[in-house]
Amino acid sequence: MMKKIVSLLTLLLMFLGLTFVFLRSCTKFQKSNRHGESIQIKGSDTIVNLVQVWAENFVKQYSTYSVGVTGGGSGTGLAALINKTCDMAMSSREIDEKEEILAKKNNVVPVRFKVGMDGLAVLVNKNNPINKLTLEQLRDIFMAKITNWKEVGGEDKKIVILSRESNSGTHMFFKERVLRNNDKNSKDEFSVHSLIMSSSQAIYDEVCQNSNSLGYVGMGFINDGVKAISIAVNKTSEHVYPTVKNVTNNTYTISRPLYLYTNNEPCGIVKMFIEYVLSDTGQKVVSETDFVPIN
Amino acid sequence: MRKIIDSAIETIIFICGMLSIVFVVLIFGFLFKEGFSFFRNFGILKFVTGHFWYAASDPASFGILPLILGSTLVTIGACTIAVPIGVMSALFISEIAPKGIRDVLKSLIELMAAIPSVVIGLIGVITLVPFVKNIFNLPTGLTAFSGSIMLAFMAIPTIITISEDAIRSVPWKYREGALALGATKWQTVRRVVLKAAMPGIIAATMLGIGRVIGETMAVMMITGNAAHIPHSIFDPVRTMTATIAAEMGEAVRGGMHYRSLFAIAFVLFAITFIVNFMADLFLGKNKNI
Structure with missing residues (x-):
């Protein structure tokens, strides 16, 4: 009898302990949100480094606050915003219809802020003789209609396509701009033979060591280790190299805006962060991290 | 007192021993619940024998044969x-x-x-x-x-x-x-x-x-x-x-x-x-x- 009571008591105690821990963690999260002592930002890997610098500078200025930044992809960030597990989502694409419906279901009102511009560079190995391609050729390469470099004037070597996972905003943007040529009804997809790399850095590394490969990454990755391709919109137009200037004056075609999404009109610390990001000092960081400022 | 400690510890060890069984059953149940609702919508045969995996596209294609x-x-x-x-x-x-x-x-x-x-x-x-x-x-x-x-x-x-x-x-x-x-x-x-x-x-x-x-x-x-x-x-x-x-x-x-x-x-x-x-x-x- 004694034994039973004791075991029941222990069980009850353990249960109470667990509930206590659970409740505490819940209230802590909500509290920190309500009083705006810290913000969680989640999303696009493309701009995670940029937002990280913003966050560090912001915390230096207002030392009582803290800002947490995590990557994972634009889809991850927007999903987190919809699931209310972050305060702000970084995204390199606009929110899509499906996500808007889910947001409405969860009583989330996404508000968009354009915080910078990004150009996607198509990289090849330094030993690859190819310097320029048209959008049409790029499209055929990424859909595996062209499978050998000699078909676009290069060596007789098989092309290795490098792509990102489908949660990456870079993947979505490249697909919409290059493969589908901004046609909303197009159903074109990356070839099944494309290798899916887990980050832009992984694509960069593979291009560095493999002379057959090509991949797409943010312009920040262009450096001496690889070669960026100049791109022409069609056969008759000029080939344009991805530079900050060419993105700003809209001559480089594979470029896109970068966004921060908040739930509802921002207030408190979130508002202060957005104001800092759009200020002159905030936009200076944009050009320092190899992206393109908005004005 | 000694008896109480003894049986309390016995209970704790019993709970720890049971936990692994509980976890396996819970994991299986959870997978079954989420997976089953998907199979009902999409069809298990189409899922297992489909050749294309474009899960995030519209329309999505869920084939996991590859x-x-x-x-x-x-x-x-x-x-x-x-x-x-x-x-x-x-x-x-x-x-x-x-x-x-x-x-x-x-x-x-x-x-x-x-x-x-x-x-x-x-x-x-x-x-x-x-x-x-x-x-x-x-x-x-x-x-x-x-x-x-x-x-x-x-x-x-x-x-x-x-x-x-x-x-x-x-x-x-x-x-x-x-x-x-x-x-x-x-x-x-x-x-x-x-x-x-x-x-x-x-x-x-x-x-x-x-x-x-x-x-x-x-x-x-x-x-x-x-x-x-x-x-x-x-x-x-x-x-x-x-x-x-x-x-x-x-x-x-x-x-x-x-x-x-x-x-x-x-x-x-x-x-x-x-x-x-x-x-x-x-x-x-x-x-x-």
Whole structure:
């Protein structure tokens, strides 16, 4: 009898302990949100480094606050915003219809802020003789209609396509701009033979060591280790190299805006962060991290 | 008072013991619930035999045949490499090696088992991948073959440790009997020791397969993740585990894509369950001889 009571008591105690821990963690999260002592930002890997610098500078200025930044992809960030597990989502694409419906279901009102511009560079190995391609050729390469470099004037070597996972905003943007040529009804997809790399850095590394490969990454990755391709919109137009200037004056075609999404009109610390990001000092960081400022 | 402490501790230990059962049942139930609602919407046959995996597209296409084949190819490759090496090392350690070498080998192998998979993946990407590309003259070194080699590395310690235990637990009198009948050392090892230790070796292999098929990080980094049907072991492949890991973050909770990942997990769970079940059947059969 004694034994039973004791075991029941222990069980009850353990249960109470667990509930206590659970409740505490819940209230802590909500509290920190309500009083705006810290913000969680989640999303696009493309701009995670940029937002990280913003966050560090912001915390230096207002030392009582803290800002947490995590990557994972634009889809991850927007999903987190919809699931209310972050305060702000970084995204390199606009929110899509499906996500808007889910947001409405969860009583989330996404508000968009354009915080910078990004150009996607198509990289090849330094030993690859190819310097320029048209959008049409790029499209055929990424859909595996062209499978050998000699078909676009290069060596007789098989092309290795490098792509990102489908949660990456870079993947979505490249697909919409290059493969589908901004046609909303197009159903074109990356070839099944494309290798899916887990980050832009992984694509960069593979291009560095493999002379057959090509991949797409943010312009920040262009450096001496690889070669960026100049791109022409069609056969008759000029080939344009991805530079900050060419993105700003809209001559480089594979470029896109970068966004921060908040739930509802921002207030408190979130508002202060957005104001800092759009200020002159905030936009200076944009050009320092190899992206393109908005004005 | 002493009695109270005694029974309290007994209860705690009982709860800890039960926890693992509770977890397995909960995991199975959760996978079943999420996976089943997906199968009802999409159809299990279409899911398992579909050739295209474009889960985040519109309209989405959920075909995991390439993923199943990818996992299978990598696992078979890894086992072909790991099982002979593992069993032979175990034989060397338990039958041939002098005590000094044996101790060094054993502790090194334990150390090898402790290397995190992401480190193995990193080393593979930097060293093995370019090497495979150059030596076989392939368009890329990110292939099922590279993945198999790296995974074999991870399975070998498991296989060695358990096979060695099995070989060692073969009674000495078996060996003595064989040697007394005039068998050479190799004949004794092959016909008597290996045969007697076979159930343990098979169990070791199955555990090795379990480790390989469930491994995620290293394969995600090394196998190239192309979701197509592989034609040879030198093609890039995408495994089920890598797909779940890569896409779980993006999937909105409750959506088709999210549930399809649970459905993959369910298929994976079913496959490992069948492997374990077959191992058990085989072991049971062997014991009766």
